[in-house]
Amino acid sequence: MKKVLLLLGIFSFSFAQEDLESLKRQLEEQKRLIKELEKKIEALEKAQKEEEPQKKEAREGTRPAPADRSLQLRLKFDERLRAYQISPFKQTAFLPDISFIADTSFVARNRNDQTFKKLEIPELYYTHANDGHGKLNEKRGFNLNYGELYLYAPVDPYFDLYATIPFSEEGVELEEAYAVTRGLPGGFQLKVGKFRSSFGRLNAQHPHTWDFATQPLPYKVFLGDDGLVEKGIHLNWLAPVPFYLLFGMEVLQGENEQSFGTEGFSVNTKKDGTGSNIEVGDTRKPNLYVGFIKTSFDLGRLSLLTGLSYATGKTRINHLDTEEPHAFAGKTKLYGFDLTAKYTIDSIRYVSFQGEYLYRDMKGTSYGYDDNGDLFMPFTSRKQSGFYAQLVARFHKQWRAGIRYELINKNEVKSDSTDRGLPKNLPAYYAMLEFSPTEFSRIGLQVGENRAYYLEGVRKPVKELILQFNFAIGAHGAHPF
Amino acid sequence: MRLIALLFLFFSLSFAQIKVVATYGWIADLVKQIGKEKVQVHTIAKPYEDFHFVLPRPSEIAKLRQADLLVINGASLEVGFLPPLIQQSNNPKIQPGREGFLDLSQFVELIDKHKKVSREMGDVHPEGNPHYVFDPHNVPVLARAITERLCQINQKNCSYYRANLEDFLRRWSAKLREWDAGFSKLKGLKVVQYHKTYNYLFNRYSISTVGTVEPLPGIPPNARHVENLSKQAQGARFVVVEAFRSKDGYAQRVAELLGAKLLVLPSDVGSENTKDLFDLFDTLLRRLSG
Known part of the structure; x- marks a missing residue:
């Protein structure tokens, strides 16, 4: 062996x-x-x-x-x-399109920052609900509104991926990250992730493509400073007809702070917390359903795009930890109509009209405290609506000018069927002049007045001048119509 | 019965047509030369539009939805309007990389390629100058590429397309001899261009571009540049502008300062009422010789 x-x-x-x-x-x-x-x-x-x-x-x-x-x-x-x-394993060829957009502005305003922060639009907009990101041109003087990182690349033959990551001085946010199908048969397209809803016209557009520096009033009050950006799924179908006809629906989580919200809360019957608690549960999740139809056709050099949108979901608004604690639980329906008309004069000049009308129908229970610190919870119904209409013209390769009128024309709020007699006719108007040396840089001047703001029941018109600078570098995709 | 048969025939004929979307008029014309009545062609860019800045009308999305084939110029000329249209078309057939997507810039050798590109150089295309259609010697290879792709998509009519190609090439080479002779007489001619749109034509026939009205590609002119140009570009006979820029004040000013003639040239088939590619080059030759 x-x-x-x-x-x-x-x-x-x-x-x-x-x-x-x-x-x-x-x-x-x-x-x-x-x-x-x-x-x-x-x-x-x-x-x-x-x-x-x-x-x-x-x-x-x-x-x-x-x-x-x-x-x-x-x-x-x-x-x-x-x-x-x-x-041997180098993959640089697969680097996605990367771009970075910087937006900075100079603001002059007739209200100081402390007052401006406290201003509200009665039963429509409260600043404490809109802290954090998404606030543009917040302070007098210089502002760094955002630095936005944008990524795009096809994932594989079946999906494209988009991501929008705005940086602010305070931190980072994943505003959008979604995949879109590249080749579903039958004219269908599916989108999944977190994205800007296709409700209305302006909502799907990124702030850097807006014609004006500020958001129009109906958007601000019904959808908030960020607009309707939600996690969920989007399905659209392009009809096989000779003109543009698009049907779409979305199922979204519905966390929007202005009109929806999913998290329940508990309310104490006494303001000082000595009473008993009333529990309000979470909503169903997902909570928000959106449907829309859009169509477009050309009449010679005039291109028209118009659409109807509808959104419905449960509502949970919780401002119980504020100075004047209040909350709301109910359901909301939001209707939208939009119309865009662009007339091309020649290879440089055009005139473009854009208008949208939004209507909100909100019903549910309000929670608040009376002067004795006792809880009262009336049944509340809000029927509110507003619109904006703008006219923008490009008269030189590098110059554009425009005007916009915004109005909240209905603010009917009833508590236990008594009308609260809130102010309606809340307007704002702006004019803008823009110089863009190339497609990648823009300098815009906007002046105007917002007469919708109130403080303790007194109207406080805000006069504003915004000088905005916007720059884009890297591989940035073209913008749709 | 006969009526039904006739109707059926009519429908089957109209269904048999291959639906093609072309980004520019010259591409549409080339597709029509090969496909004739077997294809139905739609053009995205309007003849009065600047080929770099075409409005992405939603109505184009409807056309792309139905298309069997999308033929583009490529070399980033459509980058400002086409990607969102393709993305919204919900049509898998015409997505880049598929059989129904044809980028013609892949078939020709591009000039004016920069080793390094940066946006400080203006709107330069990393691939090279995208206006390759203005070299008439590039057209036959493009016609062949279109024929091959139509054959791939619609094998049944392949011999028909090939026959049309042969016919087109015969007519084209006859005209080429005429154009070669005509343009050769312009050898040594000095011109100022607004944008480097006609570089392929001018390089082919040794017409020299002594300056451009825009200081950098895509950057609008300014008074200082115009003044410098009027010193540098002495001896230019023409200031050449594309039809969609014909009213540009700077081009007129440059022409005045140089004592040159402002010459408006078609920017595409359909521009300046040119009815096809033959007419496009006839017009170019006529105006440059005048």
Whole structure:
């Protein structure tokens, strides 16, 4: 047995020796080859350098004529081989389109920042509900509104992926991250992730593509400073007809703070918390359903785009930890109508009209405290609506001007069927002048007055001047109509 | 019975048509030359529009939804309006990389390629100058590329397309001899261009561009540049502008300062009432010789 083992040992050793010998030989051979190759490359590089001036001349002539085609090919191959051996798993070719947009502004306003922060639009907009991100042109003087990172690339033959990541001085937010199908049959398209809802016209547009620096009133009060940006799923169908006809529906989480919300809360019957608690549960999740139809056609040089939108969901608004604690639980229906008309005069000039009307129907229980600190919870119904209409003209390749009128024309709020007699007719109007040296830079001046703001029941008109600078670098996709 | 048969025939004929969307008029014309009545062609860009800045009308999305084939110029010329249209078309057939997407810039050698590009250089295309259609010698290879793709999509009519191609190439080479002779007479002519739109034509026939009205590609002119240009570009006979820029004040000013003639040239088939590619080059030759 031992003998056998010994024999085996000797054999394996000698084999190993042989293996080692052959390996060494191979290594030597390869070293020699590499040296040879290096020499060759050097020689070729030298040859190429000498060739260069000739090549330049050839390029300037009508047809480029390589001096020695086979030599060049061999060199190319060697170079590629070398590059490959250094980084064989390089994936830089798959880098997505990356762009960065910086938005900064100078603001002059007739109200100081403390007052401006406290201003409200009765039963429509309270600043404490809109802290954090999304506030543009917040302070007098200079503002850094956002620096937005934008990524896009096809995932595979079936999906495209988009991500919008705005940075503010305080932090980062994942505003949008969604995948869109590239090839569903039958004219369908599916979108999944977090995205801007296709409700209305302006909502799906990023702030840097807005014609004006501020959001129109109906959007601000019904959808908030960020607009309707939600997690969910979007399905649309483009009808096979000779004109543009798009049907779509969305199922969204419905966390929007102005009109929806999903999280329940508990209310104490006493303002000081000594009473008993009333529990209000979460809504169903997902909570928000959106449907829309859009159509477009051309009349000569006039292009029209119009649409109807509808959103419905449960509502949970919780401002119990504020100075004047209040809350709301109910359901909301939101209706929208939009119309865009663009008339092209020539390759540079155009006139464009855009208008939207939004109507909100909100019903449910309000929670608040009376002067004695006792809870009262009336049944509340809000019927509110507003619109904006704007006219923008490009009259020079680099210059545009426009005006916009915004109005909340209905603010009917009833508590236990008594009308609260709230102010309606809340207007705002702005004019803008924009200079954009190229598609990648914009300098806009906007002046106007917002007469919708109130403080403790007194109207506080806000006069504003905003000088906005917007720059985009990198690979940024084109914008739709 | 006969009526039904006739109706059926009519419908099957109209259904048999291949639906093609072309980004520009010249592409549409080339597709029509090959496909004739077997294709139905729609053009996105209007003849009065700047080819870089076409309005992405939603009505184009409806056309793309139904298309079997989308033929584009490529080399980033459509980058400002086409991607969102394709994305919204909900049509898998015409997505880049599929059989129904044809980028013609892949078939010709592009000039004015920069080793390095940056936006400080203005609106330069990394791929090279995208206005390759203005070299008439590029057209046959493009016609072949379109024929091959139509054959791929619609094999049944392949021999028909090939026959039309042969006919087109015959007519084109006859005209080419005429154009070569005509343009060769302009050798050494000095011109100022507004934008480097006609570089392919001018390079082919040794017409020299002594300056451009815009200081950098896509950057509008200014008074200082115009003044410099009027010194540099002495001896230019024409200031050449595309039809969609014909009213540009700077171009007129440059022409005045140089004592040159402001020459409006068609920017595409359909521009300046050119009815097809033959007419486009006839018009170019006529105006440059005048």
